[in-house]
Amino acid sequence: MELSEEFILELTEVQQRLFGFLFKRLADREQAREVLQRTNLVLCRKADNYEPGTNFKAWAMTVANYEVMAYRKTQVRERLVFTDEVDALLGPDEDGRSSAQSARVAHLSHCLQGMSLKNRELLDWRYQGERTMDKIAEDVGSTIGAVKVKLHRLRRQLLGCIQNRMKEDGI
């Protein structure tokens, strides 16, 4: 298996996007990580099929989608969050979503800048992964439950901000 540097860089770059996609499809962090590993293995095995300059992300998403389907077949029903019916309704249709997601990431930076320092710090702590939820609650002098509610509200606030900006862009 001879991997080119470009392939490795593309694969590294797409990791978080793939994880986001898989987490959305499986609604379970551990399962998403497991399928991400399988997807990575398949991508590496098929590295020769990849033509530099083509859309690596789209190719990786397609492979990830197949891996989700294969993974679901190997799992007992009780382990999976979504029923087959809901899974079919939710995915994949990632082509349109992928470009919207790129736009969302771009608008997110602007919306984050508009937040208060305190709220921004809370999101940083949550997403940088350096602090456990216990520690965040301790640092802000609150309960874990209250922190989760606050984080949820902040996401809703960001969602509103991003939606407004995307509407302005005509997306």
Add this chain to the structure above:
Amino acid sequence: MKEEEKLWKDELDALLGKLVDDGLTVADKARLNEILQTEPGAREFYHEYLDLHGALEERLGVPNFSPLNAVIDPETKEESKPTPIPFGGWGWAVAAAVAIGLFIQFSGQQPEAKPELPIAQITKLSGPLLWTGNGGQVNRNLQAGSKLFGGTIEGMAPDAWFELEFNDGSQVVIAGNSMLTISDLGQKELRLREGSFSANVMPQPKGKPMLVRTRSALFEVMGTRFSVDAELSSSTLTVNEGKVRATRLSDGSTVEVTARHRVVAALDCELIPEEMPDSVTLWQSHLENGRKRNYGEWMPAHGAEPPHLKTVPLTLSAKDDRKQRTIHTLSMPVSQGDHPPVVLQPETKIRVRGKIASNHRIWFGMTLRRENGDFAGRFQTILPAEEFKSGEPFEVVLNLSDYHLDPSLAQWAESLPKAPYDLIVQNVWCHTLWDPAGLQVSEIELMIPTEE
């Protein structure tokens, strides 16, 4: 909004919050399925919310590349739930370099020269570490549970920590910037190239003591708990339990060092074991004495500028990480060499004097050990950028109660102390992340304020 619509929207709202931050119960999963199946609007909102969560992870999170391990290290790919390298914060970025670096290195290659049986296993680790195995294979992708076949472990930064266990249960720990070679071809042999390590050694086979070599000494260990600290021209052996034979290489002189004693093997002093000195509670850096064992770029006094230590970068190359992120760190040894152990008291305060070129968040931390030499964690506190003025000297006095266990050690928190009290300070360190903030420190002091 109709009553029914409001109901599922509120429910979905709560479920998505739980999904992202918590996890769903069986009942939650059933209800989520129900809502998503019947409400097209719910599916749309599900996508939007989860996409935002993904975007926040992309934008704010430090990427976790451990799922790449399976395609990098064949030994880890069969694990159903691989243990992520417990690096916190910037450690993940190091893992990125690790992942890509190994990817390049191992693609198209299979290890060939490994002995049949591993001699030890990694039990705990954290921070930037580099393992060079037999045949020169470099591996930064170390994980707890990885088998070792002999080679050299190197702690790349002050907050590196590594514990291994030989097949007979003997344990070896390095913390901080240290380099230790291990081998076991029927007789265990360690070579401490620099830094320090501690060990808890099970009784060894008769006539085959564990050998510990440094530049200036040879220690023969039959079964005991001890630590070794190596400098350029001297080595300090501290024995906590049992007995160790120490030989000074320059003249072949030998002594036996018993429990709670230590000996310094150096040319300029007698090779005589002495009782371990009583611990102290105060300590002050003395950068005017030169670079010594400090980790950083030492600068002598110049004009009004006192001698100081500048951070040194640990940079990921552009090839390995497009963001080219860099950790800027410095550290000073405290209870090392022949210095008496410095023990933290609840009322201990940490004074740091220095300067920063551009104001930036600063991490202030300490690596601690227990009285028996065991690693006791890294504790740190973070001061926001607003506390510092660009280009101006600063002096901060930190309370020990503000120091918390480094989150990257959360995985091992059960076995580590919850608070830094009554522990021995191995070293103190400061760092900034990513941006070159130009941090320099001229003095660190551990003090106990006297009551007026």
